[in-house]
Amino acid sequence: MVAGAAIATPVATMLTKAETINENSDSQQDTKPNKKMKVLLINGSPRHNGNTFCALQEIENQLKSNGIETEIFQIGAMPVRSCLNCGGCRKPDQNGCVFDDDICNTVAQKLSESDALIVGSPVYYGQPNGGVLSLMQRVFFSAGQYAQNKPAAAVAVCRRGGATATFQSMNMMFQMMNMPVVTSQYWNIVYGREKGEAKLDAEGMQTMRTLANNMAFLLKKIHADGQPQYPAREGWQMMNFIR
Numbered sequence: 001m002v003a004g005a006a007i008a009t010p011v012a013t014m015l016t017k018a019e020t021i022n023e024n025s026d027s028q029q030d031t032k033p034n035k036k037m038k039v040l041l042i043n044g045s046p047r048h049n050g051n052t053f054c055a056l057q058e059i060e061n062q063l064k065s066n067g068i069e070t071e072i073f074q075i076g077a078m079p080v081r082s083c084l085n086c087g088g089c090r091k092p093d094q095n096g097c098v099f100d101d102d103i104c105n106t107v108a109q110k111l112s113e114s115d116a117l118i119v120g121s122p123v124y125y126g127q128p129n130g131g132v133l134s135l136m137q138r139v140f141f142s143a144g145q146y147a148q149n150k151p152a153a154a155v156a157v158c159r160r161g162g163a164t165a166t167f168q169s170m171n172m173m174f175q176m177m178n179m180p181v182v183t184s185q186y187w188n189i190v191y192g193r194e195k196g197e198a199k200l201d202a203e204g205m206q207t208m209r210t211l212a213n214n215m216a217f218l219l220k221k222i223h224a225d226g227q228p229q230y231p232a233r234e235g236w237q238m239m240n241f242i243r
């Protein structure tokens, strides 16, 4: 293959969809100056009212005090399929993932109606849990246009170790979606094992509040003049390294 030549795989055709992001990313949103902004917070834990929820709730309260709307969506205990790379979502008449039997398309819809995304995951074996990985991969692959340019942050919650790898793993996905990654005073990590213990992690809770303040600050700057002028994107120059 000629170096730099575009390839016609399902991935390449899907990414062509994302090239229309500048027209699509805010298509379902109110673009008036001073519109109410909304942050979608995904709780990747299957446990209700667990430690990931405590971390996200701390962020939510602080976002609300900054005048930002919020929704915490828990992925819950039902199975989340992983991406099959079937290419079905790349077909021109297909909207979202062809598998509509779990929360993937619901989350994509919620993301389309939100201005920013925060994903919280419990640490499982030093990584985000399986549901979070499957969900993020499928939402971004099948409905990535709704993620483009929206500020994002990851939160990792653990008993003892593996949080930085988990944090980094989620940030890797945001960084491929043109999402500005919002930072805090420390990496977004909270400690706890039994439900509710996270509230005892005073520094972790403070890190969550700082993250919320930084998210609110950035969102208000981005949307200060109404419709943001996002950078124009080149068409995806996709190549692999098989010669």
Ligand SMILES: Cc1cc2nc3c(=O)[nH]c(=O)nc-3n(C[C@H](O)[C@H](O)[C@H](O)COP(=O)(O)O)c2cc1C
Residues within 6 Å of the ligand: 045, 046, 047, 049, 050, 051, 052, 053, 122, 123, 124, 125, 126, 127, 157, 158, 159, 160, 161, 162, 191, 192, 193, 194, 195
């Ligand atoms: C399958 C599994 C694997 C886990 N792996 C880790 C780990 O690698 N490191 C760690 O510190 N905690 C680990 N934990 C503990 C959880 O991260 C911890 O209890 C966390 O608070 C759970 O968050 P939740 O209450 O929101 O579900 C693991 C828990 C489970 C169920």
